[in-house]
Amino acid sequence: MSKDAATARLAFEIVKTACSNCNLRELCLPIGLAPEELKKLDELVSARRRLKRGDYLYRAGQVFESIYAVRSGFFKTDVLIEDGRDQVTGFQMTGELLGLDGISSEIHTCNAIALEDSEVCAIPFSHLEGLSRQIHTLQHHFHKVMSREIVRDHGVMMLLGTMRAEERLAAFLLNLSQRFKARGYSPAEFNLRMSRDEIGSYLGLKLETVSRTFSHFQEEGLLAVHQRKIRILHTEGLKKLMTHQRT
C-alpha cells in the first residue's frame, strides 16, 4: 500500500503493456492472431487506464472514441432514463470489452463503473477499424465479439421476460461461475463484486427478493452464502432449477 510499492507495480506493468505478452491474449481481442499480427495490435492499444472502485470509465452522453478491454478488475454498465429509473445492463470481467454500445451514435449510451480497483486497455476505435481492414482474423474476431454481445443480451431478455426469481438468480450464478472458471478461478467459490441491489437491478428484481432467494438457496443446500462470498454446493441443483419449471 506504500507509495513506493504502487510505483513499483506501475513500472512493472508498463513493461508488459503489449498485447503480445499479455496473459489475457487468449481471452481478449487478440484471439487467434499470428505473432506478427499481434505486434501490430500492440501499437493499437494506446493507453492503459487505472480505476479505483467506484470510478466511472465513461458516462452516458460522453463522446465515444475508444472501446476498452478489461485487464483486471470488475465493471458494471448501467443505463438510466429521465424519471430516475436505472438498470444494470451487464457485468464485465477480465478480458471482456466495454463500450461497444457507443459505436452506433458516437456517444456512449450507458455508464461503465468499476466495482473494484481495475485496469483497462483503451483501444481507439478508428484504429481498430483501420487495423481490422488489414487483418482478417482481427476483423472477424471483432465481429464475433459484437455478435456475442447481442446473443448475450438475448439471453438476458429471455431471463427477464420468462423466468421467475429463483431461476434468474440461478442463471446468474451459473453464468458467473462459468466465467470465473474460464479465467482459471474456482467455479464453485467466489466473491461477488456487486451489491444485492445491483444484482437485483440486473435481474429485474428488488434487492429484498435477491436476498430472500439467496437465503432460500441456502436452506435448500444449494449454496453457502456469507455476505458476498458464495460457495456453490450443488451445481446440478441450480441447473435443474433453471430449466425444470414449466407453465
Next chain:
Amino acid sequence: MSKDAATARLAFEIVKTACSNCNLRELCLPIGLAPEELKKLDELVSARRRLKRGDYLYRAGQVFESIYAVRSGFFKTDVLIEDGRDQVTGFQMTGELLGLDGISSEIHTCNAIALEDSEVCAIPFSHLEGLSRQIHTLQHHFHKVMSREIVRDHGVMMLLGTMRAEERLAAFLLNLSQRFKARGYSPAEFNLRMSRDEIGSYLGLKLETVSRTFSHFQEEGLLAVHQRKIRILHTEGLKKLMTHQRT
C-alpha cells in the same frame, strides 16, 4: 393476384435487384456510400428470397452464412429454451437486418419467421467482411448497425426489467409508430402484424394482459383499437405514461 400478375411483378423486381436503385438504400446497409461503392455492394447481394407468412427465414441451430436485409414485409425473431419456453427477441421491418446473432458461433441462435409475405436480400457474410475491408464507409456503417442492435437490446432489457405493463405497451407502440414514420407511413395509424401473444412474449407479459392494457388505453382515449388496427389518438399521453410513473 393472377399468376400473370405475380410473374410480371417478379420480373419487375428482378430488374431492380441492385442496391444502387433500391428505394431502401437510405435505410439499409448502403447508407452513405458513394455511387461507385454502391456498385460493388450490388455484386454482394447474392440473392433475393421470398417468404410467405409463417415461413422461416432461418432456424436456431442452422449454419450461419448470410445476414439478411428485409426488403419488404415483417419478421419476428425468437429464441427458445429446452423446457419449451420461448421469447420473441425482436420484430424487424423494411430495411432492417436479420441474422447478426449468428456471427458469433457461425450458427443461428434464434428463429426468424415472416409475419407477412416478405422479401429479403441475402448478404453472404464473408463477402460483406471482404468488401468492408475495402470500403471504410461500409465497414463503419456495419459496425454502427451492430452497435445499434446492442443499444436496442439494452432498451428492451430496461423495459423488461423496470417497466410496468402499461409502460411497456406504450413504449412498444411508440417505437413501432416511429419506425413506420421513418418509412413514410403514418405514425398514427397502422396494422399490427403480430398477435397479442407475440406482443406479450416480446414484452414479457401474457396475452390477456396485453389485451386488457389495449382496452384500458382505449378507455382512456389514448388509442382506437380494432383487432390489429391501431390508431394513436394521443401520442403525448402515451409518452407521459411511459416516463411519468416513478416508485
Next chain:
DNA sequence: CCCTGCGTTTGATCCACGTCAACCCGACGG
C-alpha cells in the same frame, strides 16, 4: 472500546399481473 452508517436480512402486507375459464367475433368453408 463504542458509535455510526450502510448493506443486508427478515417479516407482514399489498397489488400487478398471471391463471383459469367463459364468451365474443370476424373469417372461411360447406
Next chain:
DNA sequence: CCGTCGGGTTGACGTGGATCAAACGCAGGG
C-alpha cells in the same frame, strides 16, 4: 345461410414479488 375455428376480450380469483418497516452485523472512525 350456418358451423367452425382461431384469435381476442373479459371476468373472477390466486400468487409471486414489491413495498414498507424493523432489526442485524460488519467496517470504519473517534
